[in-house]
Amino acid sequence: MNGLGAYALGGVLLIPVVFAAILAMSPGYRLSARLNVVASGAGFLCALVLIGQRPAVNDFLFVDDLNIVFLILNTFIGFTTSVFSASYIRHELETGRLTPLYLRFYHAMYQVMLAGMSLALAAQNVGLMWVAVELATLTTVVMVGIYRTHEALEAAWKYFILGSVGIALALFGTILVYLAAQPVVGEGLNAMSWLQLVAHASRFDPALLNLAFIFLLLGYGTKVGLAPLHAWLPDAHAEGPTPISAVLSGLLLNVALYAVLRFKVVMAANPGALAPGPLLITMGLVSVVFAAFMLYRRRDIKRMFAYSSIEHMGIIAFAFGMGGPLANFAGLLHMTMHSLTKSAIFFAVGHVAQAKGTQKLSDMGGLTVTHPALGWGLVVGVVAILGVPPTGVFMSEFLVVSSTFARQPLLAIPLVVGLLVAFGALILRMQQVVFGAPKGESHPVQASYVPMIVHLGIVLTAGIFLPPAVVAWFQNVARSLG
């Protein structure tokens, strides 16, 4: 029984590494784009096997109820994004924005990034997780700068500096956690293992733990993109290739949030330590309100959806900050729905930007006339991300708001204001882009709509019918998060 699980986990972690090496050497974009899809698909299948077959816990890796949700979501979106990337990249190659050499590099980096994120999620050791997050950051920095334009380099540089500082602070926090654990658990690997940390957290020195959490929250919070640490996020989303924007929003932010969540559980297990909830709630609310107002002034379509990601990460951080089974459930659900919806939106936006030859909102219009499939796909995506009733995002947002009203009505007011402001902004912009008379240049695009349709299909279905097994599972995880 354990054997299969161990192989599956090995597959999730090693397939990308092996394929990264192959892709780095394989010329010809058709082949490498296909190999990229195959590798990501295989990773996803391996992650699915993990549902039934958990590998034995060891000092470095483990799979439990919490991280398997993230693992499956990550490998799934990694897979669909690789499908989208194949059609996106062809256009970039034809227009000369990427050269074949860079493309080889791009595919190899894509797989390394997937490996880094899976390792961060499956790590049983806080140090190993840190190394993995660093690896994922490094690869995304390189990919954001891959177009080598002024803007791309500036964005990558900003991301590199802020991301590295964040990751450095997170390491300092990790060291402090080790110091807090060491007198209780003893020296060595045990003092950095998640299971040991949670089991013995009640006897750690609260003061050290508090300080550690502040550093960890600032460090990993930078990577989550919570205001006021978000400065890198819009630039990185806007200037990199669109598949990378999709992966950043859909996956990397979640990985960083996962790290925060794990440490939150450790904090919560210690009665003397600071309650992590209010910190998360504050950062979450600030992000929601700030991002909502920033949405109005956006002129670049990818940048606009990047701000929307900040807003949604704020909602998720807020929900986990509230804590309790219901809010945690809502947070998990919202995270899943947001990842699926936002990456679908970026799939559409990527082709829209190619069709229009620009990312400027003012040069777009009448998409439903010129490119009906893309235009309507974008409409459905935006409607879904806004939380209009029959979608999954509506359900999760409704749960967040209603559970907040029940417990802290005052906190619900800024949250709802933020949501409504963002609603107005996105509706306004969407109308300009999608409806009305066609505007600006218009090129035909060879898009693959399957990833977008699959994602939006899941989100719509989830809004109407959520399988009881998933509900039970999420409830179980939500309880364990405290």
Place this chain on the structure above:
Amino acid sequence: MSSLDFDVAHLLSGLMVLVCFVMLYQDRLYSLLNTFALHAVVLALAVAWQAYIQAAPHLYVTAAIALIFKGMVIPVALHRLIRRMDIHREVETVGGVGPTMLLGLTLVALSISVMLPVTAAAGTLAREDLAFALSVVLLGLLIMITRRNAVSQVVGFMSLENGLVLAATGAKGMPLVVEISVAFSILIAFIVIGIFLFRIRERFDTVDVTALDTVRGDRR
């Protein structure tokens, strides 16, 4: 633990803070790099001393990485880069030397006043080591903030990272320290030398980050 162990450890970590201050007021790239090399050498000594007093031989690897990679390879490579790119002019600093030094002093005072009470339970050695390490981290941040130039920002980041290595080695028996220092070295080598500076040079013939500031997404 004898008091000599202690005194030498504190001497070395104190020296690191001091060298950070020296870096803070360097206004030429070459001298900044040389000071950074000195910083890395002091770090190597401090780590080697920790390895000796904790009887932890794997820390010698970390010390060797610090000495060879950060004390020699990186400064030499950056020297070459600067010469080839012909940017050995003055480093612009944001704000004057005086206020920057005062701010640095405040940061050191802050980190000591934060760390000492909090770590009362941890061993004395780890305690003061951590206070020094946090000072080095914060001073590294300050170096990054006060510089406009890509090379000197990287130097600031590397000195920040030296502080982290110091903290990691000071925590007795911490696993994965070697791996973490290797990961950091990869981060620096890969991104900084290999990709960024080359690209930035290719495109703009400058490594001055202000040149990159001209275009901000929403103002085009």
